[in-house]
Amino acid sequence: MEENFYLDFNNQKIFVHLTWPKNQGVFPALIFFHGSGGSNHHSFDFLVDNLKEKFVCLSFDHLGHEKSSGQLRDFTLEDKLEQAKFVLKFLLEKEFVDKENISFIGSSMGAHIACRLTEFFSPKNLILRAPACYRKDYERVKMIPGWLPGDEENKSWPQKPSLALESLRKFNGRLLIIESEKDEVIPKSLINDFFNTAVNVSQKKIEVIKDAPHKIRDKQQFLDDFLKFVREFLNQ
Numbered sequence: 001m002e003e004n005f006y007l008d009f010n011n012q013k014i015f016v017h018l019t020w021p022k023n024q025g026v027f028p029a030l031i032f033f034h035g036s037g038g039s040n041h042h043s044f045d046f047l048v049d050n051l052k053e054k055f056v057c058l059s060f061d062h063l064g065h066e067k068s069s070g071q072l073r074d075f076t077l078e079d080k081l082e083q084a085k086f087v088l089k090f091l092l093e094k095e096f097v098d099k100e101n102i103s104f105i106g107s108s109m110g111a112h113i114a115c116r117l118t119e120f121f122s123p124k125n126l127i128l129r130a131p132a133c134y135r136k137d138y139e140r141v142k143m144i145p146g147w148l149p150g151d152e153e154n155k156s157w158p159q160k161p162s163l164a165l166e167s168l169r170k171f172n173g174r175l176l177i178i179e180s181e182k183d184e185v186i187p188k189s190l191i192n193d194f195f196n197t198a199v200n201v202s203q204k205k206i207e208v209i210k211d212a213p214h215k216i217r218d219k220q221q222f223l224d225d226f227l228k229f230v231r232e233f234l235n236q
Contacts, residue, residue: 006068
């Protein structure tokens with residue numbers, strides 16, 4: 001089963017894509033959080049197409065991205081967190097969702113949002129692909145051009161101290177980090193920070209997509225590896 005629709009949020013429209021298995025019953029659920037460019041949908045859509053027979057899957061566009069209303073420059077990281085909380089609440093109200101078996105899947109900036117969201121709801125699984133994080137004092141900075149100073153070529157921008165890492169330190173579920181081997185945006189040191197910060201998780205693991213850059217949507221092998229790692233982790 002599948003639906004595309006809009007949720008009303010603070011006089012704006014959040015676009016949502018929701019799928020659920022055909023059979024009656026209660027099912028584990030996946031909620032996806034895209035990155036700053038809003039360009040992860042191809043990779044997320046590929047996961048949904050291959051997992052929707054067994055999982056409820058919800059992906060959405062943050063305000064200012066893709067099919068949702070608004071302009072990106074009007075919103076902050078904190079705004080994105082509030083939108084994520086609102087969409088999660090909507091998902092949890094569905095009678096066919098197993099509230100004890102929810103997984104967050106976040107890419108890049110979406111990983112930052114997913115980590116922060118664990119403060120408000122603790123999922124069974126937290127899956128972070130090419131995770132980014134941002135320093136506390138940038139949580140309320142609007143995303144106008146140049147909102148985040150730094151030299152991405154040298155992989156440096158204001159990352160710590162980060163509320164996302166503070167949230168991750170408290171998380172006690174299962175953690176999977178998926179690293180792009182040739183990521184030009186996320187340094188290996190940041191991957192290690194995420195992994196080492198997760199001191200209270202019940203299980204944690206890093207997988208690497210070989211030869212992959214930060215964005216993986218343009219090569220099928222990268223998408224296949226992404227799906228493989230997610231599926232194996234969820235089935236454990």
